Amino acid sequence: MGVGSLNPLFVDSTKPIGDKVVTNVELLSVVLHDGDSVFFEVSDEYGFQQRFALKAVETKKSVKYTAEVWLKYQHEIQYxxxxxxxxxxxxxxxxxxxxxxxIISDKWAPTFKPDTVREKKAKRPQQPRGEAAAAAVREAKAQREAKFKPLGQPNMLSQIKSLIDDLL
Incomplete structure:
Protein backbone atom coordinates (compact mmCIF):
# COMPACT_ATOMS: atom_id res chain seq x y z
CA MET A 1 0.00 0.00 0.00
CA GLY A 2 1.50 3.32 -1.00
CA VAL A 3 0.86 6.92 -0.11
CA GLY A 4 -0.61 7.49 -3.58
CA SER A 5 -3.76 5.52 -2.68
CA LEU A 6 -4.59 7.80 0.28
CA ASN A 7 -6.31 11.16 0.11
CA PRO A 8 -3.63 13.69 1.20
CA LEU A 9 -6.26 16.00 2.72
CA PHE A 10 -7.14 13.40 5.36
CA VAL A 11 -3.69 11.99 6.13
CA ASP A 12 -1.83 13.13 9.23
CA SER A 13 1.50 14.21 7.74
CA THR A 14 3.24 13.99 11.13
CA LYS A 15 2.81 10.21 11.26
CA PRO A 16 4.41 7.83 8.79
CA ILE A 17 2.05 5.19 7.46
CA GLY A 18 2.35 2.00 9.48
CA ASP A 19 3.28 3.57 12.83
CA LYS A 20 1.18 2.37 15.75
CA VAL A 21 -1.52 4.74 16.95
CA VAL A 22 -4.01 4.55 19.82
CA THR A 23 -7.49 4.14 18.35
CA ASN A 24 -10.42 5.01 20.59
CA VAL A 25 -13.29 2.60 19.92
CA GLU A 26 -16.85 3.62 20.88
CA LEU A 27 -20.06 1.62 20.67
CA LEU A 28 -23.34 3.47 21.19
CA SER A 29 -26.98 2.42 21.64
CA VAL A 30 -26.36 -1.04 23.11
CA VAL A 31 -28.21 -2.51 26.08
CA LEU A 32 -26.63 -5.39 27.99
CA HIS A 33 -28.50 -7.93 30.11
CA ASP A 34 -27.17 -9.97 33.03
CA GLY A 35 -24.05 -11.89 32.05
CA ASP A 36 -23.60 -10.10 28.71
CA SER A 37 -20.33 -8.47 27.69
CA VAL A 38 -19.33 -6.64 24.51
CA PHE A 39 -16.10 -7.09 22.55
CA PHE A 40 -14.42 -5.29 19.65
CA GLU A 41 -13.04 -7.82 17.16
CA VAL A 42 -10.48 -6.55 14.63
CA SER A 43 -8.41 -8.27 11.96
CA ASP A 44 -5.60 -6.71 9.94
CA GLU A 45 -4.67 -7.13 6.29
CA TYR A 46 -2.85 -10.39 7.10
CA GLY A 47 -5.88 -11.94 8.80
CA PHE A 48 -4.46 -11.59 12.34
CA GLN A 49 -7.53 -11.33 14.58
CA GLN A 50 -7.76 -9.79 18.04
CA ARG A 51 -10.63 -9.32 20.49
CA PHE A 52 -10.80 -6.46 23.02
CA ALA A 53 -13.30 -6.06 25.88
CA LEU A 54 -15.30 -2.82 25.89
CA LYS A 55 -15.86 -0.94 29.17
CA ALA A 56 -19.04 0.96 30.02
CA VAL A 57 -18.82 4.75 30.36
CA GLU A 58 -21.97 6.39 31.74
CA THR A 59 -22.90 9.94 30.79
CA LYS A 60 -25.96 11.98 31.75
CA LYS A 61 -27.75 11.07 28.52
CA SER A 62 -26.60 7.53 27.74
CA VAL A 63 -24.14 4.70 28.26
CA LYS A 64 -21.42 4.06 25.72
CA TYR A 65 -18.85 1.29 25.62
CA THR A 66 -15.22 2.15 24.90
CA ALA A 67 -11.77 0.63 24.46
CA GLU A 68 -8.31 1.88 23.50
CA VAL A 69 -6.63 -0.25 20.85
CA TRP A 70 -3.17 0.02 19.25
CA LEU A 71 -3.45 -0.26 15.45
CA LYS A 72 -1.14 0.42 12.51
CA TYR A 73 -1.98 3.93 11.31
CA GLN A 74 -3.84 4.10 7.97
CA HIS A 75 -3.65 0.33 7.40
CA GLU A 76 -6.85 -1.36 6.25
CA ILE A 77 -8.68 -3.31 8.97
CA GLN A 78 -11.92 -5.25 9.27
CA TYR A 79 -13.85 -5.04 12.50
CA ILE A 103 -11.34 6.87 16.44
CA ILE A 104 -13.89 4.23 15.47
CA SER A 105 -17.43 5.05 16.56
CA ASP A 106 -20.52 3.01 15.68
CA LYS A 107 -24.09 2.45 16.78
CA TRP A 108 -25.03 -1.08 17.79
CA ALA A 109 -26.82 -2.93 14.95
CA PRO A 110 -26.86 -6.73 15.32
CA THR A 111 -26.97 -8.73 12.08
CA PHE A 112 -28.23 -12.16 13.06
CA LYS A 113 -31.26 -13.46 14.94
CA PRO A 114 -30.76 -13.24 18.70
CA ASP A 115 -30.49 -16.57 20.48
CA THR A 116 -29.79 -16.39 24.15
CA VAL A 117 -27.83 -19.19 25.71
CA ARG A 118 -30.91 -20.35 27.63
CA GLU A 119 -32.96 -20.55 24.41
CA LYS A 120 -30.20 -22.51 22.68
CA LYS A 121 -30.13 -25.05 25.50
CA ALA A 122 -33.92 -25.41 25.34
CA LYS A 123 -33.78 -26.01 21.55
CA ARG A 124 -31.24 -28.85 21.81
CA PRO A 125 -32.73 -32.32 21.39
CA GLN A 126 -32.72 -34.46 24.51
CA GLN A 127 -29.97 -37.07 24.54
CA PRO A 128 -31.11 -40.66 25.25
CA ARG A 129 -29.78 -41.98 28.55
CA GLY A 130 -28.76 -45.39 29.78
CA GLU A 131 -28.89 -48.47 27.56
CA ALA A 132 -30.49 -46.59 24.62
CA ALA A 133 -27.61 -44.09 24.57
CA ALA A 134 -24.99 -46.85 24.59
CA ALA A 135 -26.77 -48.64 21.72
CA ALA A 136 -26.93 -45.40 19.69
CA VAL A 137 -23.20 -44.81 20.20
CA ARG A 138 -22.35 -48.38 19.16
CA GLU A 139 -24.52 -48.06 16.03
CA ALA A 140 -22.91 -44.75 15.00
CA LYS A 141 -19.43 -46.22 15.53
CA ALA A 142 -20.30 -49.28 13.42
CA GLN A 143 -21.55 -47.04 10.59
CA ARG A 144 -18.31 -45.02 10.61
CA GLU A 145 -16.18 -48.16 10.57
CA ALA A 146 -18.20 -49.61 7.70
CA LYS A 147 -17.59 -46.46 5.65
CA PHE A 148 -13.80 -46.46 5.97
CA LYS A 149 -11.66 -49.57 5.66
CA PRO A 150 -8.02 -49.28 6.70
CA LEU A 151 -5.35 -49.80 4.03
CA GLY A 152 -3.61 -52.57 6.05
CA GLN A 153 -6.19 -55.24 5.08
CA PRO A 154 -5.33 -58.19 2.77
CA ASN A 155 -7.12 -56.44 -0.12
CA MET A 156 -4.69 -53.51 0.07
CA LEU A 157 -3.75 -53.73 -3.59
CA SER A 158 -7.37 -53.39 -4.73
CA GLN A 159 -7.92 -50.45 -2.36
CA ILE A 160 -4.86 -48.63 -3.68
CA LYS A 161 -6.02 -49.31 -7.23
CA SER A 162 -9.48 -47.88 -6.49
CA LEU A 163 -7.88 -44.79 -4.89
CA ILE A 164 -5.75 -44.21 -7.98
CA ASP A 165 -8.82 -44.65 -10.21
CA ASP A 166 -10.66 -42.05 -8.10
CA LEU A 167 -7.83 -39.57 -8.63
CA LEU A 168 -7.88 -40.03 -12.41
Missing part, protein backbone atom coordinates in the same frame (compact mmCIF):
# COMPACT_ATOMS: atom_id res chain seq x y z
CA UNK A 80 -17.11 -6.02 14.16
CA UNK A 81 -18.69 -5.86 17.59
CA UNK A 82 -19.68 -9.07 19.37
CA UNK A 83 -22.00 -9.59 22.36
CA UNK A 84 -21.08 -12.66 24.43
CA UNK A 85 -23.01 -14.45 27.17
CA UNK A 86 -21.57 -17.48 29.01
CA UNK A 87 -18.74 -17.81 26.49
CA UNK A 88 -21.02 -18.00 23.43
CA UNK A 89 -21.70 -15.31 20.83
CA UNK A 90 -25.25 -14.07 21.20
CA UNK A 91 -25.23 -11.11 18.80
CA UNK A 92 -22.73 -9.68 16.32
CA UNK A 93 -22.64 -6.61 14.12
CA UNK A 94 -21.83 -6.69 10.43
CA UNK A 95 -18.13 -6.82 9.53
CA UNK A 96 -16.94 -3.43 8.32
CA UNK A 97 -13.77 -2.31 6.56
CA UNK A 98 -11.92 0.88 7.48
CA UNK A 99 -8.49 2.46 7.69
CA UNK A 100 -7.07 2.61 11.20
CA UNK A 101 -7.10 6.13 12.58
CA UNK A 102 -7.69 7.81 15.90
Missing amino acids: RFVMVNAGEEVYASATQTARAGH
Whole structure:
Protein backbone atom coordinates (compact mmCIF):
# COMPACT_ATOMS: atom_id res chain seq x y z
CA MET A 1 0.00 0.00 0.00
CA GLY A 2 1.50 3.32 -1.00
CA VAL A 3 0.86 6.92 -0.11
CA GLY A 4 -0.61 7.49 -3.58
CA SER A 5 -3.76 5.52 -2.68
CA LEU A 6 -4.59 7.80 0.28
CA ASN A 7 -6.31 11.16 0.11
CA PRO A 8 -3.63 13.69 1.20
CA LEU A 9 -6.26 16.00 2.72
CA PHE A 10 -7.14 13.40 5.36
CA VAL A 11 -3.69 11.99 6.13
CA ASP A 12 -1.83 13.13 9.23
CA SER A 13 1.50 14.21 7.74
CA THR A 14 3.24 13.99 11.13
CA LYS A 15 2.81 10.21 11.26
CA PRO A 16 4.41 7.83 8.79
CA ILE A 17 2.05 5.19 7.46
CA GLY A 18 2.35 2.00 9.48
CA ASP A 19 3.28 3.57 12.83
CA LYS A 20 1.18 2.37 15.75
CA VAL A 21 -1.52 4.74 16.95
CA VAL A 22 -4.01 4.55 19.82
CA THR A 23 -7.49 4.14 18.35
CA ASN A 24 -10.42 5.01 20.59
CA VAL A 25 -13.29 2.60 19.92
CA GLU A 26 -16.85 3.62 20.88
CA LEU A 27 -20.06 1.62 20.67
CA LEU A 28 -23.34 3.47 21.19
CA SER A 29 -26.98 2.42 21.64
CA VAL A 30 -26.36 -1.04 23.11
CA VAL A 31 -28.21 -2.51 26.08
CA LEU A 32 -26.63 -5.39 27.99
CA HIS A 33 -28.50 -7.93 30.11
CA ASP A 34 -27.17 -9.97 33.03
CA GLY A 35 -24.05 -11.89 32.05
CA ASP A 36 -23.60 -10.10 28.71
CA SER A 37 -20.33 -8.47 27.69
CA VAL A 38 -19.33 -6.64 24.51
CA PHE A 39 -16.10 -7.09 22.55
CA PHE A 40 -14.42 -5.29 19.65
CA GLU A 41 -13.04 -7.82 17.16
CA VAL A 42 -10.48 -6.55 14.63
CA SER A 43 -8.41 -8.27 11.96
CA ASP A 44 -5.60 -6.71 9.94
CA GLU A 45 -4.67 -7.13 6.29
CA TYR A 46 -2.85 -10.39 7.10
CA GLY A 47 -5.88 -11.94 8.80
CA PHE A 48 -4.46 -11.59 12.34
CA GLN A 49 -7.53 -11.33 14.58
CA GLN A 50 -7.76 -9.79 18.04
CA ARG A 51 -10.63 -9.32 20.49
CA PHE A 52 -10.80 -6.46 23.02
CA ALA A 53 -13.30 -6.06 25.88
CA LEU A 54 -15.30 -2.82 25.89
CA LYS A 55 -15.86 -0.94 29.17
CA ALA A 56 -19.04 0.96 30.02
CA VAL A 57 -18.82 4.75 30.36
CA GLU A 58 -21.97 6.39 31.74
CA THR A 59 -22.90 9.94 30.79
CA LYS A 60 -25.96 11.98 31.75
CA LYS A 61 -27.75 11.07 28.52
CA SER A 62 -26.60 7.53 27.74
CA VAL A 63 -24.14 4.70 28.26
CA LYS A 64 -21.42 4.06 25.72
CA TYR A 65 -18.85 1.29 25.62
CA THR A 66 -15.22 2.15 24.90
CA ALA A 67 -11.77 0.63 24.46
CA GLU A 68 -8.31 1.88 23.50
CA VAL A 69 -6.63 -0.25 20.85
CA TRP A 70 -3.17 0.02 19.25
CA LEU A 71 -3.45 -0.26 15.45
CA LYS A 72 -1.14 0.42 12.51
CA TYR A 73 -1.98 3.93 11.31
CA GLN A 74 -3.84 4.10 7.97
CA HIS A 75 -3.65 0.33 7.40
CA GLU A 76 -6.85 -1.36 6.25
CA ILE A 77 -8.68 -3.31 8.97
CA GLN A 78 -11.92 -5.25 9.27
CA TYR A 79 -13.85 -5.04 12.50
CA ARG A 80 -17.11 -6.02 14.16
CA PHE A 81 -18.69 -5.86 17.59
CA VAL A 82 -19.68 -9.07 19.37
CA MET A 83 -22.00 -9.59 22.36
CA VAL A 84 -21.08 -12.66 24.43
CA ASN A 85 -23.01 -14.45 27.17
CA ALA A 86 -21.57 -17.48 29.01
CA GLY A 87 -18.74 -17.81 26.49
CA GLU A 88 -21.02 -18.00 23.43
CA GLU A 89 -21.70 -15.31 20.83
CA VAL A 90 -25.25 -14.07 21.20
CA TYR A 91 -25.23 -11.11 18.80
CA ALA A 92 -22.73 -9.68 16.32
CA SER A 93 -22.64 -6.61 14.12
CA ALA A 94 -21.83 -6.69 10.43
CA THR A 95 -18.13 -6.82 9.53
CA GLN A 96 -16.94 -3.43 8.32
CA THR A 97 -13.77 -2.31 6.56
CA ALA A 98 -11.92 0.88 7.48
CA ARG A 99 -8.49 2.46 7.69
CA ALA A 100 -7.07 2.61 11.20
CA GLY A 101 -7.10 6.13 12.58
CA HIS A 102 -7.69 7.81 15.90
CA ILE A 103 -11.34 6.87 16.44
CA ILE A 104 -13.89 4.23 15.47
CA SER A 105 -17.43 5.05 16.56
CA ASP A 106 -20.52 3.01 15.68
CA LYS A 107 -24.09 2.45 16.78
CA TRP A 108 -25.03 -1.08 17.79
CA ALA A 109 -26.82 -2.93 14.95
CA PRO A 110 -26.86 -6.73 15.32
CA THR A 111 -26.97 -8.73 12.08
CA PHE A 112 -28.23 -12.16 13.06
CA LYS A 113 -31.26 -13.46 14.94
CA PRO A 114 -30.76 -13.24 18.70
CA ASP A 115 -30.49 -16.57 20.48
CA THR A 116 -29.79 -16.39 24.15
CA VAL A 117 -27.83 -19.19 25.71
CA ARG A 118 -30.91 -20.35 27.63
CA GLU A 119 -32.96 -20.55 24.41
CA LYS A 120 -30.20 -22.51 22.68
CA LYS A 121 -30.13 -25.05 25.50
CA ALA A 122 -33.92 -25.41 25.34
CA LYS A 123 -33.78 -26.01 21.55
CA ARG A 124 -31.24 -28.85 21.81
CA PRO A 125 -32.73 -32.32 21.39
CA GLN A 126 -32.72 -34.46 24.51
CA GLN A 127 -29.97 -37.07 24.54
CA PRO A 128 -31.11 -40.66 25.25
CA ARG A 129 -29.78 -41.98 28.55
CA GLY A 130 -28.76 -45.39 29.78
CA GLU A 131 -28.89 -48.47 27.56
CA ALA A 132 -30.49 -46.59 24.62
CA ALA A 133 -27.61 -44.09 24.57
CA ALA A 134 -24.99 -46.85 24.59
CA ALA A 135 -26.77 -48.64 21.72
CA ALA A 136 -26.93 -45.40 19.69
CA VAL A 137 -23.20 -44.81 20.20
CA ARG A 138 -22.35 -48.38 19.16
CA GLU A 139 -24.52 -48.06 16.03
CA ALA A 140 -22.91 -44.75 15.00
CA LYS A 141 -19.43 -46.22 15.53
CA ALA A 142 -20.30 -49.28 13.42
CA GLN A 143 -21.55 -47.04 10.59
CA ARG A 144 -18.31 -45.02 10.61
CA GLU A 145 -16.18 -48.16 10.57
CA ALA A 146 -18.20 -49.61 7.70
CA LYS A 147 -17.59 -46.46 5.65
CA PHE A 148 -13.80 -46.46 5.97
CA LYS A 149 -11.66 -49.57 5.66
CA PRO A 150 -8.02 -49.28 6.70
CA LEU A 151 -5.35 -49.80 4.03
CA GLY A 152 -3.61 -52.57 6.05
CA GLN A 153 -6.19 -55.24 5.08
CA PRO A 154 -5.33 -58.19 2.77
CA ASN A 155 -7.12 -56.44 -0.12
CA MET A 156 -4.69 -53.51 0.07
CA LEU A 157 -3.75 -53.73 -3.59
CA SER A 158 -7.37 -53.39 -4.73
CA GLN A 159 -7.92 -50.45 -2.36
CA ILE A 160 -4.86 -48.63 -3.68
CA LYS A 161 -6.02 -49.31 -7.23
CA SER A 162 -9.48 -47.88 -6.49
CA LEU A 163 -7.88 -44.79 -4.89
CA ILE A 164 -5.75 -44.21 -7.98
CA ASP A 165 -8.82 -44.65 -10.21
CA ASP A 166 -10.66 -42.05 -8.10
CA LEU A 167 -7.83 -39.57 -8.63
CA LEU A 168 -7.88 -40.03 -12.41
